[in-house]
Amino acid sequence: MRAFRHLSLSDALGIGLILCVAVFSLLLLVAPSIIVVMISFDTRAFVSFPPEGFTLRWYAEVFEQGELVDAMLNSLQVGLTVTLLCILLGVPTALACARGRFRGTTALSVFVLVPHMVPGIVLGVAVLFAGALVGVSPSIWLQSVAITVFILAVMVRTVQSRLVRLDPALEEAAANLRATPFQSLRTVTFPLLMPAILAGAVFTFVEGFDNLSVAIFTHGFRDRPLPVELLALVQYTSSPLVAAVSGVQIVLAIAALVAVSLSIGLDNVND
């Protein structure tokens, strides 16, 4: 078979060029994060490259700044609330979408997807206005619910794609063994769904923690989440403090990545 793969000069050049662009793009993806981490250890009080010296001072300072710690805790709360709501609302919805024997399962899938396809800022503005109309002012709860609606589709899709690929024979076996539908759901389907739920939980948590587009309109006046706090900090500070916050977030992202690859595997993120 190799004999057929003659590599002409123009072919080699073309493919080489494409692969060069690919490598450049991959470097482009990773380089900024590496540079930020390097900067976060800089001893100088302004951002400059290449960094000089090594200090953990900025990391210490992150946890000494009351507003930053509060913002992190707020975002943590939002992230956890969003995740919990998405599991409670999303997993049953995925069941209905994948297993439903009623007309309009497709319509239901689309309905869940719509808030996710709408630009985040439009959803944020809409929720803010609707809240104002009925007297619900922006708060950490409004923010959590709005982000839940925004990201619910991701949980539904992750669980649904796993459900569709489950071997129906397993549940039939459970039914043959006289398991009630609920028993079979609890003892057969749920354990098999756990990896997908976990992966969905990681994505919804990250969205709850990091979302800015919805949060910027719906967050509470006093309960500023981390992205809103960071946005202000980036604009008005020039020390490597922000780099240290970024460093912390990058560590969290790596943890999330490991969680996803252990639960459903990175290859299945797309489905």
Next chain:
Amino acid sequence: MAEASYTAPLATRGLGERLVDALLSGRGIWPAVPAIIVLTVVAVIPFVILLSLGFSDMEVSRGAIVSQTFSLQHLTNALTDPLYWTTFQRSMTLALTTTALCIFFGYPVAYLFLIGGRWTRRLILVLTIAPLLTSGIVRTYAWLVILGGRGVVNSTLMSLGLIDQPLRIMNTHWAVLIGMVQIHLPVMILPLIAVMSRHDGRLVEASANLGASRLGTLRTVILPLSVPGIGTGAALVFTLSYTTFVVPQLLGGGNYLNAATMIYEQVVYSLEWSKGSVSSMILMVTCLIVLVAIALVTNHFTRWTKGRDA
């Protein structure tokens, strides 16, 4: 005997469990009802309200709406205001350029994924998914460090003696564009990879066996088959970059007004909620138009491939 063991489990089931069975057997729409209610209250109704606010005059006081009357004034004002036109035009150009560049830089990565071995594939997945789990602000901040006056680009160029003065890259259109492309690149790569990993590997082999060069195979087999992936990626990148707030705000230096930053100022700073509603609606409608166009183009080229196969 059989009779008895058949009824036994049913008899031991309480009302609660039977209710749960009915709800969770997964055959009816019931499991989805809570989600439908929440989505209706927190998404559908707010959108209707947003629409109604764009068509009305109102007074806002202390974060609540005091009075509201029907009016087309805000819509006509917006459509005749040159500021709106230039702002939306700027957002549109920026988003379309970003989308095109993401295809240009993303496609080769997907091709490398296709021809790469197990570890290459794993590396590409890690490098593509990791940024998606990091906040957009962190990723944008990195560009402040790279493009700033004492940043990576300027210090490298100056130490090489290519320039004497730091170049002013930050707070320009170019800084915004570079940041946009890098931040949205993963969103383009993932759908491409998804489509490519569903390819039948034998097609590529068949093409090679028939004497096609690698470029020829790429052009006549791989590229046409990956059109749906390009379409999905383009739609995602366009929506995100058309409506993004962070990158223009941080890399454009406060005075780079795009649609999202304009809406933010109208809603949060100047409290012109009717204007904000109208801007949001224009943003959504224009976004939708481009998405439909992308879908039509994708569909056209997908059909062309199918027709060719037949």
